[in-house]
Amino acid sequence: xxxxxxxxxxxxxxxxxxxxxxxxxxxxxxxxxxxxxxxxxxxxxxxxxxxxxxxxxxxxxxxxxxxxxxxxxxxxxxxxxxxxxxxxxxxxxxxxxxxxxxxxxxxxxxxxx
Amino acid sequence: xxxxxxxxxxxxxxxxxxxxxxxxxxxxxxxxxxxxxxxxxxxxxxxxxxxxxxxxxxxxxxxxxxxxxxxxxxxxxxxxxxxxxxxxxxxxxxxxxxxxxxxxxxxxxxxxx
Numbered sequence: 742x743x744x745x746x747x748x749x750x751x752x753x754x755x756x757x758x759x760x761x762x763x764x765x766x767x768x769x770x771x772x773x774x775x776x777x778x779x780x781x782x783x784x785x786x787x788x789x790x791x792x793x794x795x796x797x798x799x800x801x802x803x804x805x806x807x808x809x810x811x812x813x814x815x816x817x818x819x820x821x822x823x824x825x826x827x828x829x830x831x832x833x834x835x836x837x838x839x840x841x842x843x844x845x846x847x848x849x850x851x852x853x854x
Numbered sequence: 855x856x857x858x859x860x861x862x863x864x865x866x867x868x869x870x871x872x873x874x875x876x877x878x879x880x881x882x883x884x885x886x887x888x889x890x891x892x893x894x895x896x897x898x899x900x901x902x903x904x905x906x907x908x909x910x911x912x913x914x915x916x917x918x919x920x921x922x923x924x925x926x927x928x929x930x931x932x933x934x935x936x937x938x939x940x941x942x943x944x945x946x947x948x949x950x951x952x953x954x955x956x957x958x959x960x961x962x963x964x965x966x967x
Contacts, residue, residue, distance in 0.1 A: 844896030845896060
């Protein structure tokens with residue numbers, strides 16, 4: 742079946758550097774994408790979303806880029822801080838009949854002080 | 855209030871026990887969800903309620919029984935679970951089923967012994 746997946750299971754960055762977390766999806770019908778952050782022992786926390794009619798969206802210190810041609814999504818975090826350490830999931834809505842969110846495999850971001 | 859509240863936070867139950875997980879939101883959201891998350895895996899959708907009616911059951915075994923008493927509450931009744939059902943159970947809500955920005959609770963960590 743079609744799925745959402747991530748290229749890198751673990752990403753280690755130095756505090757203050759920029760982080761880029763990647764996600765590949767395979768369903769061309771997907772038109773809504775979300776990035777979630779999940780800290781240990783907590784539920785997923787919404788970070789930023791993007792619809793397929795856009796290719797870039799910016800938030801506070803975060804930017805999501807969508808490349809529909811190659812079905813690729815990325816999350817950029819500027820000036821990464823220790824509090825950014827968490828598992829990051831991308832999710833999309835095109836992989837099931839009900840347009841419910843399907844989560845990718847997750848990337849663990851570790852920020853070194 | 856932008857919280858989804860889940861109780862209990864932790865639950866240990868035997869395979870012959872009956873227990874219930876509870877979820878509450880006061881954001882006026884009309885769609886509520888149960889997800890199951892195993893360690894180091896992404897959340898997997900179990901059930902979707904839309905306007906207090908079950909709209910999606912992702913082939914979940916009958917030992918899991920959802921209930922939506924009103925628009926603010928969602929329960930998950932558990933009976934005769936297996937050790938492999940041990941996981942983090944996440945509740946989420948969204949404004950409606952087609953508005954896919956979902957807010958998650960902190961989860962109930964369930965251990966079946």
